[in-house]
Amino acid sequence: MTSEDQQPIPDESTVTRGVVPDKPALEGLEAKWGKVWEDEQLYAFSASQVDSREAVFSIDTPPPTVSGHLHPGHVFSYTHTDLVARYQRMRGKKVFYPMGWDDNGLPTERRVQNFYGVRCDPTLPYDPDFQPPAKPDPKHQISISRRNFVELCVKLTRIDEKTFQDLWRSVGLSVDWNQLYSTISPESQRIAQLAFLRNLARGEAYMQDAPTLWDVTFQTAVAQAELEARDYPGSYHRLDFHRTDGSGDVAIETTRPELLAACCALIAHPDDERYQHLFGTTVTTPLYGVEIPVLAHPAAEMDKGAGIAMCCTFGDLTDVAWWRELQLPTRTIIGRDGRLLAETPDWIVNKDAYAQIAGKTVFSARKLVVEALQASGEMEGDPTPTQRKANFYEKGDKPLEIIGTRQWYITNGGRDQELREQLLERGRELAWVPEHMRHRYENWVEGLNGDWLVSRQRFFGVPFPVWYPLDADGEPDYDHPITPAEDQLPVDPASQTPEGYQESQRGVGGGFVADPDIMDTWATSSLSPQIVTGWERDADLFAKTFPMDFAPEAHDIIRTWVFSRIVRAHLENHVLPWKRAAISGFVTDPDRKKMSKSKGNTVVPTEIIDQFGADAVRWRAAMARPGMDSPFDKAQMKVGRRLAMKVLNASKFVLGFGEGGAITDVTEPVDLAMLSQLHEVIAEATKAFEEYNYTAALEAAEQFFWTFCDDYLELVKERAYDSDGSDAAGATSARTALRLALDVLLRLFAPFLPFVTEEVWSWWQTGSVHTTMWPLPEELPSAGDTELMADVSAALIELRGVKSTHKVPMRTPILSATITAEPSVITHLKQAEQDLGTSRRPPGSSPSSRPLRPRAQRS
């Protein structure tokens, strides 16, 4: 399970500098340079070494859920962030780049349950000697105490976190590992509780007993942001309600006949002529004989079902709205475990009818109710199958129920138009990469239907720092919660006693009781900007890093992470948490289907890194533009690997010609032309990076690099060798130009290929390429004629074409060649005539006399 000791880390002494190896290789570069960077603390951030906020580039990295599996999409997305981090670092910014693990919450609990074959039963006592079974039996989970359960959560997340960190290191993320945080750490808990208490004091956090979306498997409330609408097969059932005055029946259609016992009204649209005569009258429900009113409400749709609906507490969110607005009675029949209440509710008239379904699951109750209706003749015809959408908890596999429960909420604009407007304005204020992703944010904010439900009825997470006083009867007074002082945080109200009470008063009339719930994971991870920047902990760090510069994420969490962090920062700090959000696309399988474990089409990131090297994988990631989905294709990794290899080999070749001179020694027109081209490439790549278009920056550098290798290097190598010593000035010009170009190219590639560029840098430079300055166009001459290089390249391709058509080796010398071209081209070629002439000529040449047209360079 763990990946400890997977890769042998070379001894420090194996890292030699200033030596060009005979046979450069990519293998081992990740481990070698990863260790050097760690030992030298290359990416460490220190606020004390920073003068001002402007000198810093701070990044709010999404904390991955460590209970999950990392797939290539994560690798791509986190690499995109690293590209920006490395670029900003080379631009001279002090990069604040922490990493975090989201290790609290339901996903972790679920993983622990499955991994160890256990389940939490808070009523059990702690067993200090408990050992999880060696072979977990998923069918028979062992019940353990809450403390034992939390201990296992901590144990397993430690293991998972090591695996994650190893992967991020091997992919070369330049994070400052000293800043590592986790959402379950005491400090994160303190921040989460502190922010909650501040919300509470300002009235932004409140408790409410209200219908909530409820997952019956995990037995917890869930928030709107965690919903997922899925196709769910259902059937329409046409049921007859009986008019109380005995004048006949009213038929309604429902897909949830098992909720009939929870029915509290029939509702039709006020303008619906068919039902005008019924409004204000009553009917009795089939089977149960409960008398209910027929009411009018505009949310009823005339063309849906029978046009008149039964309102139950609660079948869906429309029921909730009707219940609230028409002030209907609460007739809950589904319990927290998803079963119908065992005891017959008091509003039921025909108790025997209910007894048949008492304690049953929703699924079997439905079957029984339908059978009973058919037997009583109160159902018309057979059920009609239909495909409908039902809301699921995104990590659950049963449809959500709606159950009245007491929960904590944080305002998010879902019930307050003014706050909603402010949050929409924050979205407009934020810079989005790519721009069009802001629409998703707006869609989401505009579609909110309630405040943010943050409490979860689970065990592993941040507890609410709240107790409630008990009255003489032992009933909690929820309106007067007891809170700890801020300097006491973090607190665990289940084991700590509130000020002014004795532990012996816990649960006793006149005493106190702890809030039993924990916060949703997002309620903590929404505070990641505050957690990492030292809010209410380190004023200096906070001043120099907050609000942050950059927040990368995937487009599926705009509604959760992006939004929730904007909410928290807006409420707490009255600013955006960061200036810019960058959204990465997904990595799909080759058929453009989302990768998923169940489809068996996932790729394990460590495998592709082992196979192709981290630089190759990063190259592939960089080729996916921000926000664009990208199909996974191993063949593409080979291209990145080839580039990394080429960097090694071409660098070795260039350095093999020996030292050049000063920049003023570059005198040959071809050399000046090449450098001027590179001058333009720097400008282009820099402009692209400034726009966060790392793909365009890479393409510019890469296109130049291949032409540089194929054409320029081939062209000048004879002159650079100067094997007969006849042209010292020309050789110096070439060697100087070659080294200048290599110096710039390594820096242009450094954000993308951190390992191979660092390796080559170490052959002939001091320090790390990653802490040198990003190249500036002014470093290179711009006076050269950039068209000259293009024309010479075209001539070279033409000459190679002759050899290729004559099927002779490329090394075959050309004895003579006549080139026909436009005068301007000829002028250019004459300036490179000597270099072209040293290209070898084919025997008995029949040289090309085709008109030469400059052609597009290869990229």
Place this chain on the structure above:
RNA sequence: GGGCGGUUGGCGCAGUGGUAGCGCGCUUCGUUCACACCGAAGAGGUCGCGGGUUCGAAACCCGCAUCGCCCACCA
């Protein structure tokens, strides 16, 4: 149903008014002297469809089709 994005050679993509590009794949050839985890050359496209604007449209405008994603949709 609302929103957003895509549609360019077999595949993946670039190209925001002026003679269709790149990579992979494919074909052919080459390779002891930087690179076989290689090099060179080549074949391959009426730019989804229909209108419009323009001297000129892959690009701009309108409509349609289609794929994908986000949101809404539980009677």
